[in-house]
Amino acid sequence: MKPAPFAYARPADLAAATTLLAQGDGAAMAISGGQSLLVLMSLRLTAIETLVDLSRLPDLKRVEETATEVFLGAATTHAMVEDGRVPDPSRGLMAQVAAKIAYRAVRNLGTLGGSVALADPSADWPACLMALNAQAVIVGPDGARREAVEAFVRGPYETSLAAGEVIAGFAIPRLGPGARWGVAKVARKSGAFADSLAIVVEPGEGAPARVALAGTSSHAQLLPHVAAYLGGAPEIDPAALRAAVRADLTQVDPDADPYRLRCHGATVLKAVMEARAS
Amino acid sequence: MMSITLMLNGEETVQSVEPRAILADLLREGCGLTGTHLGCEHGACGACTVALDGMAVRACVVLAVMCDGRTVETIEGTRGDPVMDVIRRHFHEHHALQCGFCTPGMLMMARDIIARHPCPDEALIRAQLSGQVCRCTGYMGIVAAIRAAAAELHPEAAARPTLTRNA
Numbered sequence: 174m175k176p177a178p179f180a181y182a183r184p185a186d187l188a189a190a191t192t193l194l195a196q197g198d199g200a201a202m203a204i205s206g207g208q209s210l211l212v213l214m215s216l217r218l219t220a221i222e223t224l225v226d227l228s229r230l231p232d233l234k235r236v237e238e239t240a241t242e243v244f245l246g247a248a249t250t251h252a253m254v255e256d257g258r259v260p261d262p263s264r265g266l267m268a269q270v271a272a273k274i275a276y277r278a279v280r281n282l283g284t285l286g287g288s289v290a291l292a293d294p295s296a297d298w299p300a301c302l303m304a305l306n307a308q309a310v311i312v313g314p315d316g317a318r319r320e321a322v323e324a325f326v327r328g329p330y331e332t333s334l335a336a337g338e339v340i341a342g343f344a345i346p347r348l349g350p351g352a353r354w355g356v357a358k359v360a361r362k363s364g365a366f367a368d369s370l371a372i373v374v375e376p377g378e379g380a381p382a383r384v385a386l387a388g389t390s391s392h393a394q395l396l397p398h399v400a401a402y403l404g405g406a407p408e409i410d411p412a413a414l415r416a417a418v419r420a421d422l423t424q425v426d427p428d429a430d431p432y433r434l435r436c437h438g439a440t441v442l443k444a445v446m447e448a449r450a451s
Numbered sequence: 452m453m454s455i456t457l458m459l460n461g462e463e464t465v466q467s468v469e470p471r472a473i474l475a476d477l478l479r480e481g482c483g484l485t486g487t488h489l490g491c492e493h494g495a496c497g498a499c500t501v502a503l504d505g506m507a508v509r510a511c512v513v514l515a516v517m518c519d520g521r522t523v524e525t526i527e528g529t530r531g532d533p534v535m536d537v538i539r540r541h542f543h544e545h546h547a548l549q550c551g552f553c554t555p556g557m558l559m560m561a562r563d564i565i566a567r568h569p570c571p572d573e574a575l576i577r578a579q580l581s582g583q584v585c586r587c588t589g590y591m592g593i594v595a596a597i598r599a600a601a602a603e604l605h606p607e608a609a610a611r612p613t614l615t616r617n618a
Contacts, residue, residue, distance in 0.1 A: 174492040181453065181470035181516050204517075211473070211512045212493045224470065226517060252506070276582025277563065279494065281506040282513070363581040 176214035180223045187232040187312055187339065193225050195314050195337025203227050203339060205248055206282035208275070209291050232312075233286065233341060236260065244310070246342040247286020255280060262347040263305055266354045266374070270301045276364045286340040289322065292392055294329045295366035300385035300393035301356075304372040307345040313338035323385075326392050351377030355447030357440040359388075369436035371444040375403060384444075386437060389426035396421040399441060409445060418442075455519035460484075460528030468515040475499045475510035478525055486526040486555050490584070497583035500556035501525050507563040526555035535562055538600040545596035549587035557583055557593055565601045569608035573598065 184190040194201050200222035204210055207228075213219045227233055233248040236259050243262035245254075253259050254271035261267055274280055274288075274297050288298040289309065302309075303323040311318050311325075314337045322343070325333050334340070348354070353375045359368045369388040376383075382403040387393040402417040418441050422429060426437065452467045459482065466481050475492075478484045478501070490498035492511045499510040502524040529535040538561050541547070548554045557580075564571060564579045571579070576594045585593060602609040 175473065175476070176471040178469070178471050181514075183516075204514075207514065207517070208494065208512055211514065214471075215473075215493050215511070224514075228517060276497065277579060278497065278500055278507040278509050278560070278582060279512070281503075281508055363578055 174215045176211070177217060177220065179214075179221050181226065182223060183226040183229065187230055187341070190225055190227055190230060191312060191314050191337045191339055193223070194339065197223050197225070198336055201225055201336075203290070205233070205284045205287040206250065207287075208279045208283035209287065209293060209296075227339065233339075235342060240347075242344050242346050244342050244344050245285060247284060247290075247340045249285045249342075251275075251280035251283050251285075251288075252277065254285070262345040264348045264352055264354070266305070266348075266356065266372070267301060269356055270297050270372070273297070273358060273363075285343060289326065289343075290332060290334060290340050292326045292328075292330050292332050293366070294390065294392055295368075295370070295388045296393070297358075297367070297370060297387065299326045300370055300372050300387035302343055302345065303393060303395055304354075304374045304383045304385040305345050305348075306374075306376075306383055307343045309343055310341045311338050312341045317341065319344070323395050328392050329390070331392070346376075348374070348376055349378055353377065353448040353451045355444035355449075355451065357443035357447065359436045359440055368433065369440040371437070371440035373399075373403070373441075373444040373448045375448055384441065386421075386425060386441065388433075388436070388440075390428050390433075391426065394425045396425065396441070399445075403445065409449060411442060414442060414445060453516055453519075455516055457518055457520075458522040460524055466515070470514070470516050472515045473511055474501070474503075474513040474515045474518055474523070477515040478510060478523070481515075484525050484527050488552055488555055490552070495584070496553070496556075497560065498553050498556040500559040500583070502559060502563075507560055526558060529558070529562070532562075534565070534604060537603055538562055538565070538596070541596040541600040541603070542593070545592045545599060547588065547592040547596040548585075553583060553585045553587075557585065561593075561597045561600065564597060565604060569601060569605035570611065571597065571601055 202221045233246045235246040237244040243260045251271045251274045308319045309325045355373045358370045367388040374383045382400045384396040384399045398417040398420040488498040490496035494512040501510045
């Protein structure tokens with residue numbers, strides 16, 4: 174199993190990278206950690222004419238902190254988050270999520286930007302970042318723009334990235350001391366892709382809850398019914414919560430089989446209970 | 452073809468590679484280092500685990516061109532590494548291999564686990580090893596070998612009461 178032949182470019186800066194990607198007109202693909210992309214290429218599931226290596230661009234390794242948010246460059250690896258080598262806006266949630274992604278040898282190379290740009294339906298970061306109300310910062314030939322992660326991810330392996338655009342990083346609001354979170358994942362074995370992944374964030378201080386679900390047949394999405402239920406429920410009634418989950422699933426995963434529906438119900442309930450117990 | 456320079460097992464080497472060449476193929480076919488085994492070739496089995504700039508990575512999901520200028524260590528490069536010598540001895544004593552196909556990857560990962568977790572308990576070792584597939588042993592011997600090696604390498608950590616920890 175080897176990738177089909179392609180041309181390789183290692184641009185010196187972000188401007189050169191966006192130019193190359195724009196010229197490629199869809200047949201050029203950015204690579205950073207390559208931990209998903211190289212598998213897809215070896216399995217010949219994706220055809221690429223030019224691979225543009227972003228892994229050494231200093232612009233994508235930028236990390237910044239303000240009083241209200243943390244900016245993590247797109248090249249931040251899962252292992253850096255797992256080990257606490259970058260600032261944490263999430264009071265431990267991101268490290269918890271990172272530690273459960275694939276295996277350590279994959280986490281050492283795989284990046285936040287790559288995970289969100291690929292938008293695999295079972296990937297962890299799109300769900301986690303939308304639950305945290307993060308914004309993707311995108312750089313392209315026409316300058317920079319920002320988009321909420323839940324709007325940026327549009328479908329399975331589909332995002333709003335135009336030809337030539339690159340994710341520079343994510344602006345993630347800091348959770349306050351009153352915030353609560355929970356995360357639950359069902360996978361056939363540890364490190365395997367999730368059959369269901371639910372992440373619940375209750376920021377506190379009057380801000381509405383955000384609940385994200387991955388492992389659907391489409392892409393990671395927010396669950397508005399569950400979030401609204403949590404807003405009005407000081408105590409959790411499992412039956413009422415399940416009804417809210419079912420209401421969301423008719424939109425978020427309408428084709429789910431009974432097994433998948435049970436997985437989603439279980440992960441949302443477990444994540445909510447973990448948040449409320451914290 | 453592209454020319455790349457690697458610091459490979461302590462020696463600088465210049466290699467000519469196709470952009471599509473994966474690191475594992477360069478190591479085995481270009482450099483003759485066949486200790487790195489290729490099992491699944493898509494990141495699932497862990498047999499090809501090597502160290503890239505000191506980090507455990509899978510050589511089948513790394514392009515050789517992306518390693519230009521970086522440091523690569525394979526199982527052959529661990530000869531004489533005092534830590535790996537201890538781990539290797541415990542693999543022998545605890546019957547941690549049968550056919551040996553997964554063993555180079557297991558050893559590279561074992562050293563990485565012990566470096567990050569001086570006193571790993573069984574649950575932690577099993578979780579950390581979940582990306583390394585062994586079809587012979589049922590993992591019992593491998594887990595025992597890593598525990599024993601960690602205890603010998605870090606007696607001060609082994610003497611401390613074990614805290615509950617997340618894998």
